Amino acid sequence: MKKIYIKEQYCIGCRLCEIHCQVKHSKSKKIIKAFKDEKEDIVSRVLVEEVGYNSFAIQCRHCSDAPCVEACISGAMVKNENTGVVTCDEEKCVGCWMCIMVCPYGVIKRDLPRGRVASKCDLCVDEDIPVCVKNCPNEALKFIDTSETDSKEEVEVESN
């Protein structure tokens, strides 16, 4: 499957990925309107971690044996067998936060403004490229399928 790979050596910590993720998951989908009217209500599903000059943007890894799916008590968290994308059905989510407890990457967040639901990266399934990847000004995020290509660069990316 196509996944988002992180090239942390080129992350410049601008957080444009977070901003565009928030816009994508807002009601209006318009950047100015989203931030003026809904700023408090939208949670970014990608998170820029920063220590000193090191930074990287991390979002759900869509693990092959996703612990969050196993831990989910209500069956809200599912992994699509065809696409491999892990999503949370917010209708079913009861907000027990078990997924948050077991996530090894810490990329699931509580979305309190929209009700007690777990908020995580949905890989922008309705877009060709996830918005965080598309809007990264330094190509520090790459959306690639490592099984389809074996070029040196992709292997290098896979290792991180």
Next chain:
Amino acid sequence: MALKLAQSEFEIERDSQKCISCQVCVRQCSNDVHEYDSDEDIIYSDNDKCVGCHRCENLCPTGAIKIKEKEAEFKKNYNWTSSHLRNIYKQADSGGIILTGMGCDKPYPVYWDHILFNAAQVTNPSIDPLREPMEIKTFIGRKPDKLNMEISKDKNGNTKIKLKTKIPPQLELSTPIMFSAMSYGSISFNACMSLAAAASKFGTFYNTGEGGLHEDLYGFVNNTIVQVASGRFGVDKNYLNKAAAVEIKIGQGAKPGIGGHLPGEKVTRDVSRTRMIPKGTDALSPAPHHDIYSIEDLSQLIYALKEATDYKKPVGVKISAVHNVAPIASGIVRAGADFITIDGFRGGTGAAPLVIRDNVGIPIELALASVDRRLREEGIRHKVSIIVAGSIRSSSDVIKAIALGADAAYIGTAALVAMGCHLCQKCYTGKCNWGIATQDPYLTKRLNPEIGTRRLLNLLHSWSLEKKEMLGGAGINAIESLKGSREHLRGIDLSEKELAILGIKHAGEAW
């Protein structure tokens, strides 16, 4: 000091209707111009600190920021311009020399913009480069005085021609453009890496500048020109042999007669290893080479370098375009150089005193024309290749330079611009927001060499296509046929003297 006479050069306009307080501008400015006030959820900007690099404007996701040059900041005066006043205020404050970066920005005439190129009509057909072969490959290096052939017949009676003359070492360029000398130290590793990778992929060359060669770039040996400058940083036998050619740097267009000074802050662990100097010490390049005080001395260094490289690599000399450039060039050819690089007064730099950059040297167009003529008159033009540098801004500048007598052109500023440089001229501060002229690990990350390489390749590709179009339009199918063919050029709005120096006719004069 409370009294501040100098006023800010730029004005930051922030459209509050569009600003979403996302703070991208705050995070991206290395000059701390923008500040977020969390109480009011507003970003304030300090005009005084802005250098006009446009990083924030380019990255703002809503287009809320506009950086404007401040107009009418002082009372209009054609003699005492605002730059004069600002400089005096600064110097009265500091008592120091004013430093600057990049090339001269004063309104001296740009001769490229007064030269027009020819096109074919009726009597000589033009060529469509998309359908017919068009050769823009060129060779840099000394050419033999004549070619001796051995003609023999093989046993079947077919004539065989064998070249007997030994051809001196040549650099093969797929396009007559190379990346000019920019040292690791003055620019970041990622910038060096982008230049090296692009040169290698396109089949041309990049120049290391005087800062040594980082060992991670050893792989680009076939596309590297190493420089030996007055500081001799990082020069040893290994360095010389990790390159396809060696260039002795005597001068630089932006600061003829002036040495270099890389401040200790930029001499990081890697830079110190590459330059072979202690970490954190200032890297001082003396103004002259202390072992070169004559053409004979220069000859000794040229042959020392040729010995060290087994006479397998071309050795060239880079000089800045100064008043006496033609006779100096003649001396350099006689000293044994395989190529001469002439750097015009608009050439860029990482740091130079403003007074030197803006007032010393001559335009590259005039220097090139007079050097080419002088070497032809003396019958030694073929012994050397001429590379021009110093503000080659477009493919048409390259074409005009070649018609004026150059073999190839170096691009430095244009390459940096392709990688994101906005010519804010603050390279010497080490705070380059575009990750180019800096060693700060927080900033160097901003130039992803993959993107840099791709953009440089695109630039080389598009300029090459444009050159082919221009050549085809003039009915020429090889760049070698254009070399020194000044009949293809016409001057416009130039005096008799200027035309005479350039060796071209005025527009409207037929052949």
